[in-house]
Amino acid sequence: MFFPKEVCILLYLSPLCWAIYDHYRLPTALLPLHYDLRILTHLNETHQSFEGSVKIELQVREKTQNITLHVKNLRVHEDHISVNENCIEKIEVNEEYDFYILHLCRELKVKNVYQLEMHFEANLNSSELGYYKSNYTDMDTKELHYLAITQFSPTFARQAFPCFDEPSWKSTFNITLGFHKNYSGLSNMPVLGCEDHENLEHYIWCHHAKLLRTSTYLVAYSVHDLQNAATIESGGVTFRNWMQPKFVNQEWFFVQMAPKVVAYFQELFRLSFPLDKIDQFMAPQHRFSAMENWGLITYNEIKFMFKPEDSWEEMGSSNALTLAHEYAHQWFGNMVTMEFWNDLWLKEGPSTYFGYLVLDVLDPTLARGERFIARDLANFFSKDSASSALAISKEVKGPSQILAQFSEYVYQKGSLTIRMLHKMLGDEAFFQGIRSYLGKNSFENVDQQDLWESLQEAAVENQIIPKNFSLSRAMDSWTLQSGYPLVTVIRDYQSRKISLNQTRFYLRADNENTSTCWWVPLSFVRQKLPDFEQTHPQSWLECPDSKKELELTDSANPNEWLILNPQVNTIFRVNYDDENWKLIIDCLNNDPKLGGIHKLNRAQLLDDLAALASVRIRNYTQLFDLLKYLRNEPELLPWQRASAVLKRIEALLEGQEANEFRIYMQQLFSPLYQRFPKLGGISRLPPSLNEVPMLRFVYTESCRYLVDDCNLQARILIRSTHRNGTVAKVSSNFRDVAYCSLLENGGATEFQELLALFQNAENAAQQRIWATALGCTPKFFLFQQFLNLTLQSEEKPISDCYILAVNEALKRKSLASETAKHVLTEAKTLSEKFKTKDLTSVLMTLAGNLRKPEELEELNKRLKDIQQFEEPLKKALELAKTNRQWQMECSSDFIQALRNNI
Ligand SMILES: *[C@@H]1O[C@H](CO)[C@@H](O)[C@H](O)[C@H]1NC(C)=O
Ligand SMILES: *[C@@H]1O[C@H](CO)[C@@H](O)[C@H](O)[C@H]1NC(C)=O
Ligand SMILES: *[C@@H]1O[C@H](CO)[C@@H](O)[C@H](O)[C@H]1NC(C)=O
Ligand SMILES: *[C@@H]1O[C@H](CO)[C@@H](O)[C@H](O)[C@H]1NC(C)=O
Ligand SMILES: *[C@@H]1O[C@H](CO)[C@@H](O)[C@H](O)[C@H]1NC(C)=O
Ligand SMILES: *[C@@H]1O[C@H](CO)[C@@H](O)[C@H](O)[C@H]1NC(C)=O
Ligand SMILES: *[C@@H]1O[C@H](CO)[C@@H](O)[C@H](O)[C@H]1NC(C)=O
Ligand SMILES: *[C@@H]1O[C@H](CO)[C@@H](O)[C@H](O)[C@H]1NC(C)=O
Ligand SMILES: [Zn+2]
Numbered sequence: 001m002f003f004p005k006e007v008c009i010l011l012y013l014s015p016l017c018w019a020i021y022d023h024y025r026l027p028t029a030l031l032p033l034h035y036d037l038r039i040l041t042h043l044n045e046t047h048q049s050f051e052g053s054v055k056i057e058l059q060v061r062e063k064t065q066n067i068t069l070h071v072k073n074l075r076v077h078e079d080h081i082s083v084n085e086n087c088i089e090k091i092e093v094n095e096e097y098d099f100y101i102l103h104l105c106r107e108l109k110v111k112n113v114y115q116l117e118m119h120f121e122a123n124l125n126s127s128e129l130g131y132y133k134s135n136y137t138d139m140d141t142k143e144l145h146y147l148a149i150t151q152f153s154p155t156f157a158r159q160a161f162p163c164f165d166e167p168s169w170k171s172t173f174n175i176t177l178g179f180h181k182n183y184s185g186l187s188n189m190p191v192l193g194c195e196d197h198e199n200l201e202h203y204i205w206c207h208h209a210k211l212l213r214t215s216t217y218l219v220a221y222s223v224h225d226l227q228n229a230a231t232i233e234s235g236g237v238t239f240r241n242w243m244q245p246k247f248v249n250q251e252w253f254f255v256q257m258a259p260k261v262v263a264y265f266q267e268l269f270r271l272s273f274p275l276d277k278i279d280q281f282m283a284p285q286h287r288f289s290a291m292e293n294w295g296l297i298t299y300n301e302i303k304f305m306f307k308p309e310d311s312w313e314e315m316g317s318s319n320a321l322t323l324a325h326e327y328a329h330q331w332f333g334n335m336v337t338m339e340f341w342n343d344l345w346l347k348e349g350p351s352t353y354f355g356y357l358v359l360d361v362l363d364p365t366l367a368r369g370e371r372f373i374a375r376d377l378a379n380f381f382s383k384d385s386a387s388s389a390l391a392i393s394k395e396v397k398g399p400s401q402i403l404a405q406f407s408e409y410v411y412q413k414g415s416l417t418i419r420m421l422h423k424m425l426g427d428e429a430f431f432q433g434i435r436s437y438l439g440k441n442s443f444e445n446v447d448q449q450d451l452w453e454s455l456q457e458a459a460v461e462n463q464i465i466p467k468n469f470s471l472s473r474a475m476d477s478w479t480l481q482s483g484y485p486l487v488t489v490i491r492d493y494q495s496r497k498i499s500l501n502q503t504r505f506y507l508r509a510d511n512e513n514t515s516t517c518w519w520v521p522l523s524f525v526r527q528k529l530p531d532f533e534q535t536h537p538q539s540w541l542e543c544p545d546s547k548k549e550l551e552l553t554d555s556a557n558p559n560e561w562l563i564l565n566p567q568v569n570t571i572f573r574v575n576y577d578d579e580n581w582k583l584i585i586d587c588l589n590n591d592p593k594l595g596g597i598h599k600l601n602r603a604q605l606l607d608d609l610a611a612l613a614s615v616r617i618r619n620y621t622q623l624f625d626l627l628k629y630l631r632n633e634p635e636l637l638p639w640q641r642a643s644a645v646l647k648r649i650e651a652l653l654e655g656q657e658a659n660e661f662r663i664y665m666q667q668l669f670s671p672l673y674q675r676f677p678k679l680g681g682i683s684r685l686p687p688s689l690n691e692v693p694m695l696r697f698v699y700t701e702s703c704r705y706l707v708d709d710c711n712l713q714a715r716i717l718i719r720s721t722h723r724n725g726t727v728a729k730v731s732s733n734f735r736d737v738a739y740c741s742l743l744e745n746g747g748a749t750e751f752q753e754l755l756a757l758f759q760n761a762e763n764a765a766q767q768r769i770w771a772t773a774l775g776c777t778p779k780f781f782l783f784q785q786f787l788n789l790t791l792q793s794e795e796k797p798i799s800d801c802y803i804l805a806v807n808e809a810l811k812r813k814s815l816a817s818e819t820a821k822h823v824l825t826e827a828k829t830l831s832e833k834f835k836t837k838d839l840t841s842v843l844m845t846l847a848g849n850l851r852k853p854e855e856l857e858e859l860n861k862r863l864k865d866i867q868q869f870e871e872p873l874k875k876a877l878e879l880a881k882t883n884r885q886w887q888m889e890c891s892s893d894f895i896q897a898l899r900n901n902i
Helices: 004-012 017-023 251-267 314-329 343-363 367-382 397-404 408-441 447-460 470-479 578-590 601-612 620-632 637-651 655-676 689-704 710-722 735-744 748-760 765-772 779-793 795-811 813-825 827-834 834-847 853-863 869-889 891-901
Strands: 030-041 050-059 062-072 088-094 100-109 113-123 128-137 144-151 172-178 184-187 193-198 203-208 211-214 221-224 227-234 237-243 277-283 296-300 336-338 444-446 485-491 500-504 520-522 525-528 539-541 545-551 563-564 573-574
Touching: 004 539, 017 444, 030 144, 030 221, 030 748, 050 062, 050 144, 050 620, 050 655, 062 397, 062 573, 088 834, 100 113, 128 447, 144 277, 172 184, 172 221, 172 408, 203 227, 227 251, 237 251, 251 314, 251 343, 251 637, 251 827, 296 314, 314 343, 314 367, 314 689, 336 343, 336 408, 343 367, 343 408, 367 408, 367 601, 397 748, 408 444, 408 447, 408 470, 444 447, 447 470, 500 539, 525 655, 539 545, 545 765, 563 573, 573 578, 573 655, 601 620, 601 637, 620 637, 637 655, 637 689, 655 891, 689 710, 689 813, 735 748, 735 765, 748 765, 779 795, 779 813, 795 813, 795 834, 813 827, 813 834, 813 853, 827 834, 827 869, 834 853, 834 869, 869 891
Parallel strands: 030 172, 237 277, 277 296, 336 444, 485 573
Antiparallel strands: 030 050, 050 113, 062 100, 088 100, 128 144, 144 221, 172 203, 172 211, 184 221, 193 203, 227 237, 485 500, 500 545, 520 539, 525 563
């Protein structure tokens, strides 16, 4: 089913929609049913190219005399195009939207099926998009090996063959690959059989089984000579693992993990994985971290392949998550696909969220999923307090806007949205709804309405929401607009009634937009019954009437606290009346069990109070009163959040105030530091993996604020393990922390030592670790050497290290201003070298430090004419303005409160 114009009206309610639609979406007169694709690949020192033919079966839905499809960067043999007995009158090309339009001699008749045949060729490109070439050097022979592999998502299939390159045009595919016998061919489906090429000696054609109805962005193939490290049969699926020969004899986590993840998802979704095989393919060059192509999942070798002793917990978690995420896509995205890229979140949100769930199921002690959720919450609350935030479901017009939609933001807010539904509906109704959504829409396309409908049905059936409640109206308020509400809760301690209202939360006051509102599910927890697992909504704050008075059946006594939004299941901030805040703060400070308040709520209370103080709804005296409870806080998540909100402010302080701030931080971290073993002994007594994140946090912060003997311990760790020339033994999880401290307190010798480690690092994972630590040096003349080196490098993994180190340096007072100058001077080079995402991260860190209006102007002046900086600059300027306002309106309140607490 495909009615894009109606979808368009539903989504945008704009008369403009028609006009815009006609520009960038394919016409809907023709329905592609099946592709017969033949690709002959040439791969030797002199030739890296392909030639192909495609036969597309087209069903006519409306009579038409032309055929529009996507083609980009292909040489099409125009005199070899055929459409049954018809002929081609004229060919038109629209470069903006990659349209290739065939005007036919005669009209195509409704309901008939025609066959369009086209022949084409192109060089394998080196842009890591479309059908591209990659290479590796054999360790033994030193020979260079080429391989060819695809990356079609989101809009690059059109660079490999003429096609209807939008996700809604699902078709079946018969793929036949031709190549020299020295190579192997892979595609989504297994090989049925091969035969000799009709005239090229030593070449063969291999036919792959027919692929089920699939969107073009998920089609994949490769011609390569990598080796299969392991074949695993599991649950009727054959897994193979392709990599460079030098890697095959080591153990790789993804070999064993993939079958487990597939088994878990099949069970959870009650829907079998529909293909017989999955190839996991480690591409030596890959544009992204990984790609979920059906049956042929590709990974970025640089990110995934490093020895266990080089790895550290953070990198391990992030790779495990990427794997879990790609497998969740086999259901969310591959089986059930969004109608168009405006609803990208419909595949990225669930895949991210279910990725977190599977991590915690496979390895509950590590609590990786939970940490990712806490990180996403922190990012979301920070990003969406700016007016530059965008809705996750939004119109995207051309290829570049489509690509830009693949932002961390869409993944993270998408995941938080799915989590909200899960918490709101509970396991039973949620999974029932998800299963029905997947089952009903398998091999079809959907928009967010389809998800809401399945969940609505399940929720009503399980009596979570009443029949007449519209989940779709409620959820649209979260996905079709950006930002989030601040809900104010005022208790009447006599009548025990609660009154609530909502307004959009901005960190900067001049953004007031009162008409915005959300459907906010309300669930309360009270002190005497601190059940933070009860996350079904007890009531709703509605939209557009944003006020409500409420009487809870189980209302709290005047002397107990009330907390809204257990587990921060929904993404909004809460402000309470004075008395309730006081009850919460007293309880956290006095009860060793912290009142049974959930750790995500503890983190959020800190975050909310800090945000409310910065817009003067609350004050910093209260924030510092709350922060006192941290001496009882055993968990990483609240500590991390507290540290993050305080450091945001640290960047804006100078001189005496900055000193006082450091004293406060020292006092804050000192008792925490003393709870843990000394860093110097960590190689002798390595902590278990689940303790690593907390320990990294404790040592990083303690060394940074010169707590106790932290820096001495860091030196001991490095010197004791470094003495006989082996570095590998510095416990891999802590060496960057220790080196950072060493550099921060050291001179040229230490810097050169680390720079040598960076330059001799065996792989990108190691390089990244050293690069981050290099950003800790306080001496710019040393740091500059590294900046020059990485910025000039043609090797992407090395130049990426520039971003890591610069971000670290910008967070440190000693280096921030000179590094910022360097960034501005080299802006043009940066804009050519790095992605918007990287530029944004650097610029946001940089803008977070600006204390003077002149600096802001300088930033604007230097970057405003560089197109790649347009988006990042907008966000950075907004942040800088917010900070400026904070300095004028809040800093004295903050300093006063700080002084009372040291
Ligand atoms: C490389 O491949 C091309 C195209 O198949 C062929 O014409 C050429 O002879 C090959 N070169 C070598 C050195 O094998
Ligand atoms: C055919 O061309 C007309 C006019 O150029 C255009 O409006 C229409 O969308 C095209 N139809 C197809 C199927 O390409
Ligand atoms: C091998 O791949 C790298 C990375 O894409 C590229 O820079 C280099 O030019 C390639 N080498 C050859 C000989 O094509
Ligand atoms: C596609 O391949 C299948 C075998 O997997 C074959 O049965 C079918 O006839 C092929 N379809 C076309 C249109 O060639
Ligand atoms: C919400 O309630 C609080 C407390 O009664 C009040 O100060 C605030 O102005 C109200 N906000 C809105 C948008 O009505
Ligand atoms: C901070 O807010 C609390 C609660 O509203 C109030 O009691 C206190 O006087 C305020 N302190 C300052 C310094 O403004
Ligand atoms: C270096 O470390 C290794 C492994 O711990 C040890 O066996 C060796 O004796 C050490 N060498 C020196 C010179 O201390
Ligand atoms: C780095 O490059 C800049 C500009 O090209 C130059 O002025 C500076 O001397 C270089 N610094 C080092 C340490 O190489
Ligand atoms: Zn994804």
